[in-house]
Structures are given as structure tokens and as C-alpha cells.
Amino acid sequence: MIITDLKTHVLAAPLEQPFSFSQGWVHQRTAMLVEIHTDDGLVGWGECINHGLQPPQVAQAMVEHALKPLVIGRSIFDREVLWETMYNHTRPYGQKGAALFGIAAIDIALWDLAGKALGQPIHRLMGGAFRTAIRPYATGFYRREGGKYPEEVVEEALRHQANGYRAMKLKTGFGIEADIRDMRAVREAVGDDIALMMDANCAYSVPAARRILMELEETRVHLFEEPLSPENRHGYRELKGISRTWIAAGENEYTKIGYRDLISEGVLDVIQPDLGAAGGLTECQKIAAMAQAWHVPLIPHVWGTGIGLAAAVQFIATLPPQPLSLTPDEPMLEYDQSAHPFRQELIGGEFQLNANGCVEVLDKPGLGIEIDRSIIDHYTIR
Numbered sequence: 001m002i003i004t005d006l007k008t009h010v011l012a013a014p015l016e017q018p019f020s021f022s023q024g025w026v027h028q029r030t031a032m033l034v035e036i037h038t039d040d041g042l043v044g045w046g047e048c049i050n051h052g053l054q055p056p057q058v059a060q061a062m063v064e065h066a067l068k069p070l071v072i073g074r075s076i077f078d079r080e081v082l083w084e085t086m087y088n089h090t091r092p093y094g095q096k097g098a099a100l101f102g103i104a105a106i107d108i109a110l111w112d113l114a115g116k117a118l119g120q121p122i123h124r125l126m127g128g129a130f131r132t133a134i135r136p137y138a139t140g141f142y143r144r145e146g147g148k149y150p151e152e153v154v155e156e157a158l159r160h161q162a163n164g165y166r167a168m169k170l171k172t173g174f175g176i177e178a179d180i181r182d183m184r185a186v187r188e189a190v191g192d193d194i195a196l197m198m199d200a201n202c203a204y205s206v207p208a209a210r211r212i213l214m215e216l217e218e219t220r221v222h223l224f225e226e227p228l229s230p231e232n233r234h235g236y237r238e239l240k241g242i243s244r245t246w247i248a249a250g251e252n253e254y255t256k257i258g259y260r261d262l263i264s265e266g267v268l269d270v271i272q273p274d275l276g277a278a279g280g281l282t283e284c285q286k287i288a289a290m291a292q293a294w295h296v297p298l299i300p301h302v303w304g305t306g307i308g309l310a311a312a313v314q315f316i317a318t319l320p321p322q323p324l325s326l327t328p329d330e331p332m333l334e335y336d337q338s339a340h341p342f343r344q345e346l347i348g349g350e351f352q353l354n355a356n357g358c359v360e361v362l363d364k365p366g367l368g369i370e371i372d373r374s375i376i377d378h379y380t381i382r
Contacts, residue, residue, distance in 0.1 A: 107280025
């Protein structure tokens with residue numbers, strides 16, 4: 001099971017209608033995929049995160065020039081050794097950011113290969129599944145030019161509710177008063193049985209975020225994601241515990257080293273590592289172990305194509321409830337519902353909600369998905 005080749009694919013698709021979040025306008029959806037081949041004909045797939053404003057070629061260059069030479073000729077089962085080798089090689093210039101994106105994509109592909117080689121799903125290789133179905137929450141509620149608010153966020157919320165979602169996360173960070181208005185309007189529209197969350201993408205200062213939390217106390221916001229910049233750890237500690245709303249972050253943190261301090265310092269109520277950023281399945285398994293030791297819930301951040309979604313489903317299946325109980329608070333799956341021309345098409349449309357409003361954990365080898373190469377050919381940047 002020796003690695004004989006590694007290929008990268010950069011995909012992009014313009015959006016018919018660009019949308020915005022608190023940091024800017026998204027005009028296209030992109031992806032950087034890794035395809036690894038072995039001497040016995042197996043192919044494994046991985047993906048790194050591609051933020052809305054992130055050029056995918058940056059991570060691609062990291063893989064092609066820094067990481068690929070380190071994995072060619074190695075066994076697909078040397079995941080731990082390869083992870084540490086890649087990290088140590090790029091440590092002087094890549095302890096966070098693009099180097100970790102590349103490592104993550106390669107690592108996910110190696111797990112996919114291991115599962116295919118052994119005929120087992122990734123969750124079984126990681127120790128088994130605590131659950132066979134996962135409750136998703138709908139992510140969306142981006143702004144469009146000329147949109148009317150709060151009417152459009154209310155309409156979207158009702159659509160997700162009608163489609164079976166029992167939890168949803170609104171993009172916020174568009175101003176204190178606008179955020180308060182939108183959250184109140186959606187709560188009134190969907191009722192009290194829907195878990196409402198908000199994500200400001202680092203838009204606020206501590207005083208501004210504190211005001212939002214206090215004003216929305218009666219709106220019962222389940223979770224407030226990234227109210228502050230990731231560097232403002234003391235600010236997160238100030239916000240934590242001032243209201244009933246959980247404070248969450250983590251998509252901009254990396255590796256067990258970064259999460260060691262985030263967890264041990266008691267900065268957050270919930271951590272949100274992204275498999276395609278924090279270091280892949282190998283590293284996120286260690287982050288999850290630390291979180292369990294410190295009794296901190298983990299809900300992964302997910303943003304990308306069906307490959308990243310499939311990896312997240314396999315990973316979440318392995319997370320123990322915290323704490324174990326008869327009716328535990330189970331980890332959820334972030335399910336992006338914003339415009340994406342090839343998210344589902346790339347993997348043939350997997351991961352529909354079942355009759356109970358859950359996403360089922362695939363039991364097929366590896367990631368459990370089949371890649372449609374025609375989609376790669378169509379959207380590849382040349």
C-alpha cells in the first residue's frame with residue numbers, strides 16, 4: 001500500500017448571485033482537493049478548508065512544493081509518522097494557516113485510503129460510531145445586494161424548518177441593531193422548538209458582543225460563534241458566562257498545540273475545529289481527546305464540498321457524548337445551505353436528511369463516497 005502519486009485539483013464556480021458575510025463579498029465557491037494513488041490501484045480523496053475570501057492556489061502550492069515530496073513512496077498506514085513529518089518540515093513557516101490546510105487534505109485522503117484498503121468506514125478505524133445518524137444544523141442567511149431584512153432571513157428560516165432542520169445558524173456581524181432585529185424576527189417566526197445560533201465571523205469588540213448577548217437573552221440563542229477575532233482570547237473569557245448563550249469558536253485555530261491553550265485556559269464553551277484546517281482527522285482526534293478531558297463540547301466547523309462534509313460525518317460519529325447520559329447533548333453537523341454549484345454534485349448527492357431530520361453515517365469503506373470526475377473536469381481552474 002505505497003503512495004505512488006499525489007495530485008491536486010483547484011476548482012472554482014462563479015455564483016449567479018454573490019453573497020456577503022461580515023468580512024466581505026463571496027463571488028465564487030472554490031475548493032482545493034487532494035487525490036492520492038497507491039501501487040495497488042486505490043485512490044483516496046481529501047479536501048482543505050477554503051474560506052470565502054481564500055485563494056485555493058495558496059494551499060495547492062503548499063501541497064505541491066512542500067508536502068508532496070514527503071509522502072511519495074510511503075505507506076498509506078504511516079499516518080502518524082507522515083503527519084508529524086509534514087508538520088515538522090513546515091514548522092518554521094507554517095504552524096498555522098495554509099501549511100495546515102495542505103496537511104489536513106493529505107491526512108483525510110490517507111484515512112480514505114486506509115478505509116478502502118481494509119474495507120471499513122473511517123469511523124470504524126477510529127474506534128467505532130457512538131451514533132449512526134447525526135442531527136444537522138443549517139448554516140446560511142448570508143446577505144445579498146438589494147435584499148430586504150429581516151424579511152429574507154425569516155423566509156430562509158421557515159424554508160429550513162419546512163425541510164426538516166431543527167437547528168439553524170444565522171450569519172450576523174452586520175451591525176448590532178441589525179443582528180438583534182434579525183434574531184428576534186427569526187425566533188418569533190420559527191417558535192421555541194428550533195435551536196437558533198449566530199455567527200459573526202469575528203465582527204465585534206467585547207462591548208458590542210456583550211450588548212448583543214444581553215439584548216438577546218430572552219430570544220434564547222443557543223450558541224454565538226466567533227463574536228470576536230481569534231486573537232482576542234481574554235475577550236472570549238470576558239464573554240463566556242455572562243448570558244445563557246454558549247460562546248464558540250475555533251475554525252481559525254490549528255493543531256493540538258493551538259487547542260491545548262484554548263481548552264486549558266477555559267476560553268470557550270464549545271470548540272469548533274475544522275477538519276480541513278486544524279490538521280485533518282489524525283490531529284482532530286487528538287483535539288477531541290483533549291476536549292473530553294477538559295469536559296468541553298466539540299462541534300466541528302464544516303465549510304467546503306461533499307468531501308469535507310463526508311469527513312465531518314465520519315468524525316462526528318466517533319465523538320463521545322459529553323457527558324455520557326441517558327439523554328446526552330449530542331454533537332451536531334454543520335450543513336452549509338448557501339449557494340454552491342458543485343458541493344453535492346461532486347459526490348453524487350449524498351447526505352440528504354432522513355425522516356427524522358438527521359444525516360445518516362455512511363458505512364461504506366473510507367469516506368463512503370464516490371467522486372464524479374466529470375464535476376472536477378468541469379470546474380477545474382486551468
